[in-house]
Amino acid sequence: MSRNKILITGASSGLGEGMAKTYAAQGRALALCARRIERLDELKAELGAQASQIATAALDVTDVDTVPVVFGALRDELGGLDRVIVNAGLGKGAPIGTGKAHANLDTVRTNLVGALAQVEAAMEIFRAQNSGHLVLISSMSAVRGLPKAQAAYSASKAGLSALGEGLQAELAGSPIKVSVILPGYISTDINAGVKTKMMTERDAGVAALIAAIESERNRVVVPRWPWTAIDLALRHLPASITRRMV
Numbered sequence: 682m683s684r685n686k687i688l689i690t691g692a693s694s695g696l697g698e699g700m701a702k703t704y705a706a707q708g709r710a711l712a713l714c715a716r717r718i719e720r721l722d723e724l725k726a727e728l729g730a731q732a733s734q735i736a737t738a739a740l741d742v743t744d745v746d747t748v749p750v751v752f753g754a755l756r757d758e759l760g761g762l763d764r765v766i767v768n769a770g771l772g773k774g775a776p777i778g779t780g781k782a783h784a785n786l787d788t789v790r791t792n793l794v795g796a797l798a799q800v801e802a803a804m805e806i807f808r809a810q811n812s813g814h815l816v817l818i819s820s821m822s823a824v825r826g827l828p829k830a831q832a833a834y835s836a837s838k839a840g841l842s843a844l845g846e847g848l849q850a851e852l853a854g855s856p857i858k859v860s861v862i863l864p865g866y867i868s869t870d871i872n873a874g875v876k877t878k879m880m881t882e883r884d885a886g887v888a889a890l891i892a893a894i895e896s897e898r899n900r901v902v903v904p905r906w907p908w909t910a911i912d913l914a915l916r917h918l919p920a921s922i923t924r925r926m927v
Contacts, residue, residue, distance in 0.1 A: 684763035684814055685733070688712040688755055690742060690799060691769030693720040696818065696867065699887030700766065700894075705732035712755035712762070714740040715769070734759060742769045742795030749802035756806055764814040765803035766894070767796050767841075774830045785833035792837035800844055804857075812856045816894050817845045821865045821908055825915040827927050849899050861900050862893050865908035879907060 687704055691697040693715035701713055705728035713721050718739040725735045736758040738751045756762045771791035775781035800815065807813030822831060823838035845861035852859060866879050867886030881889070881904050893901035902908045915923050 684709075686710045686712070686759045686762050687764045687766065688714065688752065688759075688762050688803075689766045689768055690714045690740065693717045693724070695883075696864070696887060696890060697766075697768045698724065699883060700768070700891060702728060703887060703891050705735070708733050710734040710759050712736045712738070712759055714738050714751060714755070716741050740769075742799055743790045745794065745798035748795075748798040749805065752799075752802040752806060761810065762803070762806055762813065764816060764894075765799070765806075766816040766818065767799045767803070768816075768818045769795065769799070770818070772834055774833045776829045777832055788833045789837045792834065793840040796837075796841050797844065800848075804848070807857045814858045814860065814897060815845075815848065816860045816862060817841055818890075819845070819861050819863050821863050821902065821912065821915075823863060824912055825923055825927060828924075845900075858897050859899070860894060860897055862890060863900070863902045863908070863912070864890060865902070865904065865911070867904075 687709055689697050689700055689711065692701050692713035697715070701711055701724060704711055708731065710733045713724060713735065715721055716739065718737065721737040725737050729735055736755050738755055740747065740751045742748060769791065771788045773784045774788050775784045777785065796817070803813070803815050807815065819842045820838040822835040823842045826832065826839070827835035842861050845859050848859045864886065865881065867881045868883045886904060889904040893903045902912045915926065
């Protein structure tokens with residue numbers, strides 16, 4: 682099924698920007714949201730000759746009352762939405778109990794509460810249309826709880842994955858599809874400072890992400906190597922082993 686009208690949150694940088702550029706090159710219609718409207722306007726000017734249509738809107742996903750208003754306005758501007766990619770995210774954090782609760786609370790507000798607000802808004806549109814593809818950009822960190830500064834981030838992404846799984850159970854066999862995508866390390870701002878040999882270059886990571894989204898499968902780990910093997914290990918090996926992996 683062709684999904685020509687696509688809304689992407691967190692589209693001003695990183696994976697969101699990469700997805701916007703790829704879909705624009707395919708001639709699709711895009712609704713791009715992010716807090717930095719000036720960067721979205723730059724992106725619109727850059728991609729306008731390729732995409733069939735581009736609409737932009739400033740959006741802070743933690744302003745939960747504004748999310749459905751913005752989504753509704755963008756739907757109206759594009760004449761409907763075929764796919765919503767819940768991508769906006771925050772990666773800051775600190776070891777729990779070290780006096781930096783604000784960093785962990787901000788991460789959970791953005792990655793889980795803000796994501797739920799996006800899911801609510803997207804699903805209201807899709808239920809009215811009786812069609813659509815909801816894409817949740819989770820993380821490999823959702824597979825097993827991570828320690829120290831990544832604990833809250835890991836928990837927020839696990840919650841997002843659970844939201845997707847619940848909707849998949851509810852909507853099985855319906856015209857509304859839900860995909861949970863779990864990226865490993867891809868070279869973006871959110872992974873700045875991470876030193877690992879498993880880091881994937883951004884363009885390759887975006888290509889893998891787009892392929893996963895287009896498959897419309899329920900759950901996809903990207904890039905496939907080495908993260909499929911790591912996913913299996915984290916899910917099935919005992920904690921005595923996996924704690925040394927994380």
